[in-house]
Amino acid sequence: MTSVSTVTPEIESLCSELACRARKAATILATVQSAAKDRWLCRVADTLLAQQDQLLAANQIDLDQAREAGLSGASFDRLRLTPERLRAAAVGLREVAALADPIGKIREGTIRPNGLEVYKVGVPLGVILFIYESRPNVTLDAAALCVKSGNAVILRGGKEALHSNLALHRLLADCLVAEQLPVDAVQLVPTVDRAAVGHLLQLSEYIDLVIPRGGEELIRRVAAEARMPVLKHYKGICHVFVERSAELERAERIVVNAKCQRPGVCNAAECLLVDAPIADTFLPRVAKRLLERGVEIRGCPRTCQLIPQARPATPEDYHTEFLDLILAVRVVDDLEAAIEHINQHGSQHTDSIVTNDLSAARRFTSAVDSSAVLVNASTRFNDGFELGLGAEIGISTDKFHARGPCGLLELTSYKYVIYGEGQVRGE
Amino acid sequence: MTSVSTVTPEIESLCSELACRARKAATILATVQSAAKDRWLCRVADTLLAQQDQLLAANQIDLDQAREAGLSGASFDRLRLTPERLRAAAVGLREVAALADPIGKIREGTIRPNGLEVYKVGVPLGVILFIYESRPNVTLDAAALCVKSGNAVILRGGKEALHSNLALHRLLADCLVAEQLPVDAVQLVPTVDRAAVGHLLQLSEYIDLVIPRGGEELIRRVAAEARMPVLKHYKGICHVFVERSAELERAERIVVNAKCQRPGVCNAAECLLVDAPIADTFLPRVAKRLLERGVEIRGCPRTCQLIPQARPATPEDYHTEFLDLILAVRVVDDLEAAIEHINQHGSQHTDSIVTNDLSAARRFTSAVDSSAVLVNASTRFNDGFELGLGAEIGISTDKFHARGPCGLLELTSYKYVIYGEGQVRGE
Numbered sequence: 001m002t003s004v005s006t007v008t009p010e011i012e013s014l015c016s017e018l019a020c021r022a023r024k025a026a027t028i029l030a031t032v033q034s035a036a037k038d039r040w041l042c043r044v045a046d047t048l049l050a051q052q053d054q055l056l057a058a059n060q061i062d063l064d065q066a067r068e069a070g071l072s073g074a075s076f077d078r079l080r081l082t083p084e085r086l087r088a089a090a091v092g093l094r095e096v097a098a099l100a101d102p103i104g105k106i107r108e109g110t111i112r113p114n115g116l117e118v119y120k121v122g123v124p125l126g127v128i129l130f131i132y133e134s135r136p137n138v139t140l141d142a143a144a145l146c147v148k149s150g151n152a153v154i155l156r157g158g159k160e161a162l163h164s165n166l167a168l169h170r171l172l173a174d175c176l177v178a179e180q181l182p183v184d185a186v187q188l189v190p191t192v193d194r195a196a197v198g199h200l201l202q203l204s205e206y207i208d209l210v211i212p213r214g215g216e217e218l219i220r221r222v223a224a225e226a227r228m229p230v231l232k233h234y235k236g237i238c239h240v241f242v243e244r245s246a247e248l249e250r251a252e253r254i255v256v257n258a259k260c261q262r263p264g265v266c267n268a269a270e271c272l273l274v275d276a277p278i279a280d281t282f283l284p285r286v287a288k289r290l291l292e293r294g295v296e297i298r299g300c301p302r303t304c305q306l307i308p309q310a311r312p313a314t315p316e317d318y319h320t321e322f323l324d325l326i327l328a329v330r331v332v333d334d335l336e337a338a339i340e341h342i343n344q345h346g347s348q349h350t351d352s353i354v355t356n357d358l359s360a361a362r363r364f365t366s367a368v369d370s371s372a373v374l375v376n377a378s379t380r381f382n383d384g385f386e387l388g389l390g391a392e393i394g395i396s397t398d399k400f401h402a403r404g405p406c407g408l409l410e411l412t413s414y415k416y417v418i419y420g421e422g423q424v425r426g427e
Numbered sequence: 428m429t430s431v432s433t434v435t436p437e438i439e440s441l442c443s444e445l446a447c448r449a450r451k452a453a454t455i456l457a458t459v460q461s462a463a464k465d466r467w468l469c470r471v472a473d474t475l476l477a478q479q480d481q482l483l484a485a486n487q488i489d490l491d492q493a494r495e496a497g498l499s500g501a502s503f504d505r506l507r508l509t510p511e512r513l514r515a516a517a518v519g520l521r522e523v524a525a526l527a528d529p530i531g532k533i534r535e536g537t538i539r540p541n542g543l544e545v546y547k548v549g550v551p552l553g554v555i556l557f558i559y560e561s562r563p564n565v566t567l568d569a570a571a572l573c574v575k576s577g578n579a580v581i582l583r584g585g586k587e588a589l590h591s592n593l594a595l596h597r598l599l600a601d602c603l604v605a606e607q608l609p610v611d612a613v614q615l616v617p618t619v620d621r622a623a624v625g626h627l628l629q630l631s632e633y634i635d636l637v638i639p640r641g642g643e644e645l646i647r648r649v650a651a652e653a654r655m656p657v658l659k660h661y662k663g664i665c666h667v668f669v670e671r672s673a674e675l676e677r678a679e680r681i682v683v684n685a686k687c688q689r690p691g692v693c694n695a696a697e698c699l700l701v702d703a704p705i706a707d708t709f710l711p712r713v714a715k716r717l718l719e720r721g722v723e724i725r726g727c728p729r730t731c732q733l734i735p736q737a738r739p740a741t742p743e744d745y746h747t748e749f750l751d752l753i754l755a756v757r758v759v760d761d762l763e764a765a766i767e768h769i770n771q772h773g774s775q776h777t778d779s780i781v782t783n784d785l786s787a788a789r790r791f792t793s794a795v796d797s798s799a800v801l802v803n804a805s806t807r808f809n810d811g812f813e814l815g816l817g818a819e820i821g822i823s824t825d826k827f828h829a830r831g832p833c834g835l836l837e838l839t840s841y842k843y844v845i846y847g848e849g850q851v852r853g854e
Contacts, residue, residue, distance in 0.1 A: 116804055229656070254851060258851075261851070262852075369457065373844050373845070376848050386543075388545065399552055403842060415797065416831055417799075417800050418799060418809075418814075423808065424684035425808065
């Protein structure tokens with residue numbers, strides 16, 4: 001985040017006022033009709049394109065400063081806005097507008113024997129504090145998902161993106177005003193001072209949820225300090241287990257996809273488990289394809305016997321989220337050994353079995369305690385879009401409230417609305 | 428809880444072992460079939476009656492000690508087991524057995540355009556630490572709900588009930604063994620040392636959820652110390668608003684029921700709001716019936732003019748959960764003033780409007796941000812049994828995870844189970 005970390009009275013009062021205004025805006029936004037929120041999303045999409053030059057100019061200031069500060073590679077690339085990325089963001093905003101509104105949705109309904117009509121109705125959580133990396137396009141995604149789900153949001157992006165975020169926030173706020181929505185529904189923490197976040201994390205009377213994105217260290221720090229619930233997105237140590245009955249061509253394709261299609265993301269596979277009876281035939285052929293793709297293999301002794309290019313895995317390798325073209329490989333005795341390995345070494349994120357044995361599939365999906373358990377499919381499918389939730393704000397590694405991909409529904413709560421005609425409880 | 432609070436290495440290791448065993452039991456319990464859990468519930472019900480004499484004898488030790496220690500009134504009564512209460516508990520256990528198992532329940536299912544079958548399936552949370560008052564019957568309720576929902580539970584009852592709880596726990600554990608279920612699925616913290624709870628609250632690697640019941644102070648302390656999520660049950664400052672179009676006879680019946688039917692519980696009304704145009708006619712007649720029932724009325728100036736027996740309300744009275752035959756009363760200008768009062772002074776628990784105006788009903792249910800909002804019915808209906816959830820373990824005042832009555836479903840999470848036939852993501 002940043003360096004300075006003294007809490008001054010000015011920062012305290014700035015943050016408290018901002019959070020208090022967010023709370024008031026949330027109260028109004030909670031009962032706004034879907035159409036108004038969707039009009040806002042479409043207006044933001046239009047304005048993004050109309051104000052492209054100003055936005056790119058603001059982004060250029062961030063890029064220049066980042067280059068001077070020595071930022072490079074993927075981080076520098078993520079900071080960049082381009083006409084193409086703005087067009088993609090506009091498309092994304094229109095897609096969010098097209099999603100069903102979770103607010104007011106009747107999740108369940110029943111008429112009780114005494115005639116009371118009971119409805120369980122979706123409501124917003126309230127105010128969300130969203131802390132994220134230096135990626136200006138995330139500013140748009142987060143604002144879109146929070147407002148569509150009826151929540152006010154306080155955005156806290158990485159300091160490298162400050163000028164881009166200020167320009168984007170101005171645009172988002174102007175569009176709120178134009179659509180007669182509360183302008184404080186989307187706010188940006190206007191200082192890069194780290195103490196601001198520390199103070200906001202104390203304000204549980206105003207803020208209902210914190211969503212931190214970025215490194216594990218940031219998430220742990222936020223979880224330790226926050227006085228309100230935190231939606232946590234820790235690491236994904238995802239496995240593919242190739243069971244003895246698997247179709248090997250299919251298994252190969254799934255392993256290569258899970259590891260290589262996008263190795264830097266949380267639902268990429270980090271560990272391959274191979275059932276002992278097929279290790280001799282399967283490991284050499286999958287290794288060939290993995291090595292062609294530039295994957296470094298770190299194997300158990302049996303794996304190293306079968307794959308000359310493999311280097312021995314350390315115990316730590318089986319607990320590591322590589323986020324890179326590195327794969328830990330282990331031969332296991334049977335299905336139960338695979339399940340035990342995954343439940344012990346994994347991160348309850350995403351695990352896949354390749355098998356043609358129905359009992360094995362059922363046992364694996366039942367016993368592996370992860371947010372997504374797949375049969376004969378790549379781990380890469382544990383994603384909000386791929387599972388049909390629409391856009392996602394992250395993938396929760398918690399079990400409480402929301403697990404796995406978090407879309408609009410996961411940003412909501414519910415209330416019971418009960419209609420009667422004078423019912424009282426028996427005296 | 429209790430007085431001693433030094434953390435000794437013995438207590439630390441005792442608690443850590445207990446929690447670690449609970450975690451292992453939870454892993455087994457997660458995939459146990461419904462029938463085995465239901466057989467256990469019915470066996471506990473049978474055994475309760477068969478071992479009635481031993482249970483009552485253990486309870487008598489607690490009662491004797493409590494009397495010596497000066498416990499009396501409602502607290503003493505809640506500590507008592509009787510043959511009748513054991514029979515009622517047995518009936519309750521059989522009712523839990525009859526409820527649908529939330530584990531394995533498919534909450535949603537879809538086939539994606541690429542052929543992936545996606546199921547959102549109910550799974551247990553894992554290990555629940557349940558901290559509660561000196562009420563032995565709650566020991567049975569909590570164990571029943573946790574095991575039925577596939578969770579291991581660590582029970583920490585009030586110290587006055589220790590002997591009763593030890594006897595009940597032995598019974599619960601014996602029945603687990605008899606049904607070949609993991610005996611560590613139900614454990615009792617075997618010391619009344621307060622430091623034990625402090626240490627358990629640190630063990631987030633073993634414990635997934637804490638449910639504290641009892642005073643607000645206890646809940647706040649637990650929430651401040653716990654490193655895992657806490658399902659909080661704070662106070663219920665519940666309102667009845669009688670709108671100008673209300674049928675007055677109906678309004679009277681609802682107000683009296685909400686206040687008097689059981690004044691000591693969280694969903695009893697603590698504040699009556701009356702729409703100004705009907706104050707002159709409604710307040711005197713409802714006051715008559717409330718006064719007949721022994722209710723003390725604390726009113727705004729207008730109320731005190733209309734009801735000679737009323738005493739003036741202090742500002743604090745409108746923020747107070749009386750849990751007694753005391754009612755704060757205020758005349759408000761209109762619907763919006765009532766909504767504002769409730770959202771400002773209430774506790775987002777349970778609020779009711781009495782009205783015949785559809786627009787008023789819709790505006791009230793939409794704008795009042797409480798776990799249950801009722802139209803023309805008593806606040807006393809915000810209860811797991813009454814809303815059709817089955818037995819409840821508490822009423823959550825949080826919005827995160829579970830809101831309002833918490834039954835079996837609220838003690839679960841979910842995972843995505845995904846079946847494919849070799850699908851990979853586009854390269």
